[in-house]
Amino acid sequence: MGDLQGHDFRGNQWTGGGGGPDVERRDVRDVMGLHLMDNAPWAQENVLRAIQAAGIPKNRDVVVERWTPNTQLAAYRPDWQGGQIAINASAEHWYSTDLAKAQGMLRAENIASSSRPEAPLVHELGHALHHDAVRGNPDWTYHGREYTAPSTLGDSRIREMISRAVSDYAGWSNDPREFVAEVFAGLHEGKTYPSEVMKLYKEFHGPRR
Numbered sequence: 001m002g003d004l005q006g007h008d009f010r011g012n013q014w015t016g017g018g019g020g021p022d023v024e025r026r027d028v029r030d031v032m033g034l035h036l037m038d039n040a041p042w043a044q045e046n047v048l049r050a051i052q053a054a055g056i057p058k059n060r061d062v063v064v065e066r067w068t069p070n071t072q073l074a075a076y077r078p079d080w081q082g083g084q085i086a087i088n089a090s091a092e093h094w095y096s097t098d099l100a101k102a103q104g105m106l107r108a109e110n111i112a113s114s115s116r117p118e119a120p121l122v123h124e125l126g127h128a129l130h131h132d133a134v135r136g137n138p139d140w141t142y143h144g145r146e147y148t149a150p151s152t153l154g155d156s157r158i159r160e161m162i163s164r165a166v167s168d169y170a171g172w173s174n175d176p177r178e179f180v181a182e183v184f185a186g187l188h189e190g191k192t193y194p195s196e197v198m199k200l201y202k203e204f205h206g207p208r209r
């Protein structure tokens with residue numbers, strides 16, 4: 001699978017999350033740009049498994065590219081043919097030989113809302129489904145640009161509450177789109193949130209699976 005010595009996907013880090021029966025497994029040729037990781041087959045496997053475990057439907061455009069900063073693991077591009085999910089081949093995160101552990105650290109530091117190895121792609125899928133949900137809603141359009149939040153999250157008490165309950169990224173971004181994507185990723189993992197969080201999620205048209 002990988003060419004790292006002793007590399008193995010230990011335990012069951014990939015079981016138990018997402019990837020419904022309708023989500024077909026893609027291979028290297030199905031994901032444009034995955035050849036950028038040709039020197040790291042285990043990273044390609046990380047990406048392919050994450051796409052599947054996140055439950056990204058096969059008709060959803062997923063592409064691998066390189067960009068900076070390399071701390072950005074993936075991105076959602078609302079302007080690209082109905083919404084594209086891009087994965088950053090420059091991000092060291094994807095080259096981890098234990099992606100569950102790497103994601104677990106992001107969760108432990110409260111940067112991310114979920115410890116699932118597929119969480120970064122669930123976050124982007126959350127943006128994509130959220131964009132679908134608000135498409136055509138004039139409140140979510142600004143200067144002709146689609147998928148722009150109509151407001152910030154709220155005052156510092158609300159932002160701090162969200163940081164504690166969801167993740168620092170969800171709170172500090174002060175952006176309803178990031179809040180929605182982070183809650184979506186947490187729900188995918190099976191987390192439950194306080195009613196104040198879910199009320200906001202609903203108000204912001206957060207998607208349901």
Ligand SMILES: [Zn+2]
Nearest residue numbers: 123127178181
């Ligand atoms: Zn985001």
